[in-house]
Amino acid sequence: MDRIYGRHKRSIYRSLPETVVEIGPGAGANFRYYKPGTRVIAIEPNTAIHARLTAKARRCRIDLNIKSIRGEQIDLPDNTANAVVGTLVLCTVQSPEQVLSEIRRILKPGGRYIFLEHVAAISGTRRRGFQERLLPVWRWLFEGCHLNRNTHQTIINAGFTDVDMNCFMIKMKWAPFSPHIFGYARN
DSSP states (O other), X not given: OHHHHHHHHHHHHTTSOSEEEEEOOTTTTTGGGSOTTOEEEXXXXXXXXXXXXXXXHHHTTXXXXXXXXXTTSOOSOTTOEEEEEEESOTTTSSOHHHHHHHHHHHEEEEEEEEEEEEOOOXXXXXXXXXXXXXXXXXXXXXXTOOTTOOHHHHHXXXXXXXXXXXXXXXXXXXXXXXXXXXXXEEO
């Protein structure tokens, strides 16, 4: 995945502050892009992956604090984070709107939410039809992932003061998840 996303992540992640809240870090795929010594508060409800997440943090010299909670109910105080990172996470949460509300709540004024997400293809296209037909099986195989969420619009509607978003297609053109967005939203 570094070949697909690495260029985008390297361009932003190295300039993040010393403490980052990451929503749904999984096994720690983003850790290689953070500066060594970065403190990551990981919002990761999947306890089965915590050992791999911890091992990856150790290898990348990340100061890790795992919280086994869902992104819909983050137990951090209001206005405490300078940066929140979410990579391929809004497709699987139960309520992307609630997760974004929580992100806005914990971000300090001027704080940034950095996101990388796959999104629904344009309505009426063959790819969108494929996403719709594949959705039931895809959700079952990939932890509830929704191929057809209009995540770009959900982020725009979340109430951030500024959203800077780039849309791109990953090079696996056959993949139902090839439409992507990458950018930041400022509180």
